[in-house]
Amino acid sequence: xLTTLAGTNSPVGAYAISNRLGSLTSTNYTFALTNGILTxxxxxxxxxxxxxxxxxxxxxxxxxTEFAASGLYGTDSVTSVTLTSTGAPAxxxxxxxxxxxxxxxxxxxxNYAIGYVDGILTxxxxxxxxxxxxxxxxxxxxxxxxxxxxxxxxxxxxxxSNLNSPTWNDLATNEAGTNGLPxxxxxxxxxxxxxxxxxxx
Numbered sequence: 001x002l003t004t005l006a007g008t009n010s011p012v013g014a015y016a017i018s019n020r021l022g023s024l025t026s027t028n029y030t031f032a033l034t035n036g037i038l039t040x041x042x043x044x045x046x047x048x049x050x051x052x053x054x055x056x057x058x059x060x061x062x063x064x065t066e067f068a069a070s071g072l073y074g075t076d077s078v079t080s081v082t083l084t085s086t087g088a089p090a091x092x093x094x095x096x097x098x099x100x101x102x103x104x105x106x107x108x109x110x111n112y113a114i115g116y117v118d119g120i121l122t123x124x125x126x127x128x129x130x131x132x133x134x135x136x137x138x139x140x141x142x143x144x145x146x147x148x149x150x151x152x153x154x155x156x157x158x159x160x161s162n163l164n165s166p167t168w169n170d171l172a173t174n175e176a177g178t179n180g181l182p183x184x185x186x187x188x189x190x191x192x193x194x195x196x197x198x199x200x201x
Contacts, residue, residue, distance in 0.1 A: 012040050012111045045071040045112035049083055049101040049119030056126045057153030057201060060088040066119070067101055076108035087121040090154070097121045126150050129181050129199045140190035144197060145183045149176030156200045157184050163196045 015038045050066040062083035069078040081104045087097025099119035130147040137143055149155060154175045158168040172184055181199070189195050 042113040048117040049099040053122045055150040078106040142186040142189040146181040149181035
């Protein structure tokens with residue numbers, strides 16, 4: 001009779017196989033029993049990075065939980081994965097970038113040969129910002145308000161005294177929130193004969 005301490009969820013390693021005579025008898029033979037070894041090898045575990053999208057100008061920050069794991073047994077688990085992508089910085093151009101997964105942490109992961117599958121990060125064009133009609137205040141400054149803008153994206157507010165000028169001056173760089181690009185007051189507009197405004201990325 002063969003027995004071992006290894007069970008269904010036993011960790012990777014070597015386990016003795018005990019060989020006992022049990023109820024086996026024979027008048028013609030003398031039995032010599034030798035124990036064996038049961039080797040538990042790593043199971044396959046696949047971790048796949050989840051696909052994601054972001055707008056050009058946003059910075060994509062991964063929490064480390066954007067993945068799916070396939071092949072776990074028992075109470076083993078994956079709690080976090082290192083995720084990186086060249087499309088994550090705000091300056092990454094519109095396009096498609098791989099999301100690389102590595103460095104999984106969790107419970108019982110030494111029992112697995114881990115394979116990683118890339119995800120896809122899609123960078124889409126940012127939403128144009130519409131400049132509403134400027135409001136001239138009593139002190140000569142001008143209040144600007146905007147419509148649109150993607151949260152987390154920075155937009156430059158520019159001014160010029162000549163609409164056809166190739167050179168526009170940056171007044172500020174403001175980041176849009178969930179309600180779009182916040183308003184801005186041009187304190188340098190006082191006594192300007194002409195003032196034109198635009199936004200740029």
